[in-house]
Amino acid sequence: MPHIPTAICCQCLVAMRRDKNGVLVEMMAKDGHGALNSYYKIASDRLECPRCHIKILAEFSERPFAEHWQDKYEERRPCDVQATLE
Numbered sequence: 001m002p003h004i005p006t007a008i009c010c011q012c013l014v015a016m017r018r019d020k021n022g023v024l025v026e027m028m029a030k031d032g033h034g035a036l037n038s039y040y041k042i043a044s045d046r047l048e049c050p051r052c053h054i055k056i057l058a059e060f061s062e063r064p065f066a067e068h069w070q071d072k073y074e075e076r077r078p079c080d081v082q083a084t085l086e
């Protein structure tokens with residue numbers, strides 16, 4: 001099986017490498033009134049371009065580990081970063 005990269009940097013056209021495993025992301029989304037609310041929490045990996053060093057979050061797990069409607073959502077594992085779905 002050949003090595004198939006997860007991501008390619010569009011600037012440098014080289015395969016990005018995994019920089020950090022298990023970055024927890026709190027995903028924010030707008031509700032019907034335009035207010036930004038916590039939507040779910042999910043694990044990802046951080047990738048880095050070895051040339052220009054731009055970093056991205058990718059390789060999200062198949063499902064969130066917590067969703068806003070669940071009991072004790074606020075108390076679930078704190079996330080490393082917040083991101084927004086637009």
Ligand SMILES: [Zn+2]
Nearest residue numbers: 009012049052
């Ligand atoms: Zn690059």
